[in-house]
Amino acid sequence: MSVSADSGLLNDLYGHPLTCDSLSTLLDEAGGSVSAFELVPGSERRWPQSHSAKLRVCQGDIARTIFLKKVEAAGATSDKPPATLRRDMLSNRCEARFYREFAPVLRARGVHLIEALAVVEQLSELDLAGGKRDGQRGGGVLLLLESAEGFDQASPLTRAQAQCALAGLAQLHAAAWEDRALLRQAAIRLHEGGGTWWALRQRGTEEMTRMHTIWPRFLSAFAEMAPEVTSRPSITSLPERLARLAPWIATELTAAVEAPFATMVHGDPKAANIFLPRRAGDGGGTAVPVDFQWVGLGFGMSDVAYHLSHAVLPDALEAGGGEAELVAGYCAALRSRLPTAAAAAYTDEVATYHYRLALADYARLVLSRFVTDAAPAAFAANDTGPRAANVGVIYRNSHAAVRFVERVDEALSHLELGSPSALxxxxxxxxxxxxxxxxxxxxxxxxxxxxxxxxxxxxxxxxxxxxxxxxxxxxxxxxxxxxxxxxxxxxxxxxxxxxxxxxxxxxxxxxxxxxxxxxxxxxxxxxxxxxxxxxxxxxxxxxxxxxxxxxxxxxxxxxxxxxxxxxxxxxxxxxxxxxxxxxxxxxxxxxxxxxxxxxxxxxxxxxxxxxxxxx
Missing domain, CATH: 3.40.630.30 (Gcn5-related N-acetyltransferase (GNAT))
Structure with missing residues (x-):
């Protein structure tokens, strides 16, 4: 067995080294006893919450590649506030529950998902009354997943890749569409209140107040590049407009189990979380979503608006029939998988309304998190950094950022007509x-x-x-x-x-x-x-x-x-x-x-x- 200096990656959640016997136990129903395994060189990745790598595993006469993902509460950043740490650990528990309890159901319904070969979750402390910090420091999650061979990750996405990704999301949404039994379980076992990592209930109203200090810097930095946009009154007042509508938008996007159009949303479908078939560029194959930390109850357009804003090149959004054509393509893919009555009920008007809500909802988070030194030069640096693939295109492409702002302005102008303030x-x-x-x-x-x-x-x-x-x-x-x-x-x-x-x-x-x-x-x-x-x-x-x-x-x-x-x-x-x-x-x-x-x-x-x- 060849192992790199993994700093605990090849230990279980109790600190014991993974062995052929322990892997055999974990993979008991997925191929038999393990005779040897090694870490694939160059496959290790470290992220703020997780550590992952590919393992080459021999089971009898079969050798295959398995993806290992490990999350340990004790390894989280030591200066994280208790509430932030708890939110992170809850999201990892959510992913474990999704792969263990929901993915098999969705796979049986035809959704292309990575198969979970083993799921180990030790985060019961999260259920203790009081949510003490020390209790949250223990435990973690260990996932063994099939390796996504034949797929690539790309960022940002071309138009053809975006169409492929949206078709994959439509497949996921259709499989849970208005299924009250499944959605009731999702409401209980996944995120309380619904999915999406940027939801107001997850981020809190305090974070939203940052818009008012960050936004003037953005306007000043981009004034030379886009003077007409940055001086437009409706643009300069975006923080006030978003703050005024944010609670109402959050309520509108909170899907009850019995609500029409309710489904399961991925909750974080950025480019890095979509595996694209190598034929995606020519329209072939089916995309596979991964990383389900923020999956939960919701409306499908939350995924769509986030994905198009975070993952897709501005040129791709403007080509052909534009962004509207991409959204229409998602709707067509979704309706093709729904029963006739459900497909007819999900009209273009409903879809457009949900899309505008979702875009404005995500914008609240974006305006609260635009890098404090936001400027064309800083965005260019983000585009070439070591983790650029995990950074949203609106944080690394100046044209995309300005275009996003204009789209949000337009969406709000419509939503303000239907909000309580319009009364x-x-x-x-x-x-x-x-x-x-x-x-x-x-x-x-x-x-x-x-x-x-x-x-x-x-x-x-x-x-x-x-x-x-x-x-x-x-x-x-x-x-x-x-x-x-x-x-x-x-x-x-x-x-x-x-x-x-x-x-x-x-x-x-x-x-x-x-x-x-x-x-x-x-x-x-x-x-x-x-x-x-x-x-x-x-x-x-x-x-x-x-x-x-x-x-x-x-x-x-x-x-x-x-x-x-x-x-x-x-x-x-x-x-x-x-x-x-x-x-x-x-x-x-x-x-x-x-x-x-x-x-x-x-x-x-x-x-x-x-x-x-x-x-």
């Missing part, structure tokens, strides 16, 4: 109150800026606040199909939207006119939101609720139409995100100003409004 918002008829006129005066310059777009050409004097005043008179609704609506936030006016009902002989952009039937449409004249609230989703909410209000008033509406200055790129982007399409260009819509005519078909928008209200 403090209302859209009502304009009343002509002094506070409303005061806001119009403040918005005068901004409204003119919106009309001018990027050209900054002068406007006719009839536009701006004077035009707005003329159209906001509440009495106007008595003699035409016109409404001015006010956005109210926390009891104060915060924005306005002007709409009117019209009719045309054809859909917008169509040259074919109908003599028999006219098309009823809603003309949207303006969306104005107080500057301090811009970039937080209020404009989208105001538009959607205004359209919903108009739909209640005029049930024959089939389209929404609007004009937008042709050079106002940000406004055009805003409307396109809401589903509007460009149908025509109107020259000199205002003297010297061209405008785009945009339109939105109402049936899908009505569904979207209902979904936002429901979520």
């Amino acid at each position: 403090r918002c209302a859209v009502r008829d304009f009343e002509g109150a002094a506070s409303e006129w005061a806001l119009i005066n403040k918005l005068d310059e901004q409204m003119c800026e919106d009309l001018r777009g990027e050209s900054k050409k002068p406007l006719p004097p009839t536009y701006g606040a004077n035009w707005f005043w003329a159209h906001c008179d509440p009495m106007r609704r008595t003699y035409c199909n016109w409404r001015t609506l006010t956005l109210e936030v926390a009891g104060a006016p915060a924005g306005f939207c002007l709409v009117s009902r019209g009719a045309a002989a054809a859909p917008a952009g169509s040259r074919k006119r109908s003599r028999k039937q006219r098309i009823a449409f809603l003309e949207l004249f303006w969306i104005a939101v107080a500057p301090a609230l811009r970039g937080q989703g209020y404009g989208e909410m105001l538009m959607r609720r205004s359209i919903e209000t108009a739909r209640d008033l005029w049930d024959d509406l089939q389209e929404v139409r609007l004009h937008v200055m042709a050079d106002n790129a940000s406004a055009i982007c805003f409307y396109e995100r809401a589903g509007f399409v460009q149908v025509a260009l109107k020259k000199d819509y205002l003297p010297g100003h061209d405008a785009l005519r945009m339109a939105l078909q109402l049936p899908p928008l009505v569904l979207q409004v209902a979904e936002v209200k429901h979520l």
Whole structure:
């Protein structure tokens, strides 16, 4: 037997050296007596919580490679606080229980998992009342697993590798999907409250407060690289927005055993924890997830959002159909394995909602842990360090970090519409109150800026606040199909939207006119939101609720139409995100100003409004 200086790796949890006899006992049901074994040179790995290596084991005429993973509480960092040490040891016990109690069930259902040949867990002290530090210092976990031959680990992942990894996660999620008996056992035997290592219940609210000191450093360090992003109000206020929604998001992502869409999540599917078949680059083979310290009850999108953020190259997220296509691919793989009714129930709307929640949930942890010297140079150093493969791409790739921040901003803008804080918002008829006129005066310059777009050409004097005043008179609704609506936030006016009902002989952009039937449409004249609230989703909410209000008033509406200055790129982007399409260009819509005519078909928008209200 050839053994390296292993510093206790080849001892059992009681400190006794592993022998052929002791290995034979451990592997009693996995191949028979061991006649010889050796540690595979170069295979040892040390991590903060574990020590591992490959063993070459001879059992009769068969020689095979086995993976040994060992965790000892006594070997943990001596200065770890008791709560942190306990959390670490509970996660290792969770992995032992998963391989012993749950992996056989999942493997029988077709999930590709590494087989556990032996599981030894000596962490009963964790169940003692009081959780004393000395008690937690004893015991550990020893795992003997089949070696993943024919698989590779890669980090970060290409698009094809990410697709393979997501298919593997979909396989895992489908196998436990809404299985109440299995999930009930998971709730009892695995992590209390559910899986994922970044969950608020695991990290605590104290850690979250670090966002407020770390975030300004990040913004300063990346200001030169991404000035538009780092100066955006909705970005600079990310810590406050995340902190405000964090408890609600955590509640939404806590899956009860009986909850629709509940399943078992891996809880830490970074690139290092996904074994990829060597054919993954050309779409072949099935990925195998490993390292189940944070497995537990949850919603599958927690794994998906974390994996795409932590493990995948930004170019891979932007190629082809982008990130949305990767998520859609996961959903397709998941649904293909679910019963028909369950697959139909897991709609794209539900998946998108869960994905946004999961992305924001992970962002809370990211903003609390961005390296304190976060800067492009520091990220580049992380990308070449000895443990780069275990470091998230958003901590080692500047483009990925900035892209992640923008994705979180977008997700929050949607979630804020459905959170309890959104209940403090209302859209009502304009009343002509002094506070409303005061806001119009403040918005005068901004409204003119919106009309001018990027050209900054002068406007006719009839536009701006004077035009707005003329159209906001509440009495106007008595003699035409016109409404001015006010956005109210926390009891104060915060924005306005002007709409009117019209009719045309054809859909917008169509040259074919109908003599028999006219098309009823809603003309949207303006969306104005107080500057301090811009970039937080209020404009989208105001538009959607205004359209919903108009739909209640005029049930024959089939389209929404609007004009937008042709050079106002940000406004055009805003409307396109809401589903509007460009149908025509109107020259000199205002003297010297061209405008785009945009339109939105109402049936899908009505569904979207209902979904936002429901979520």
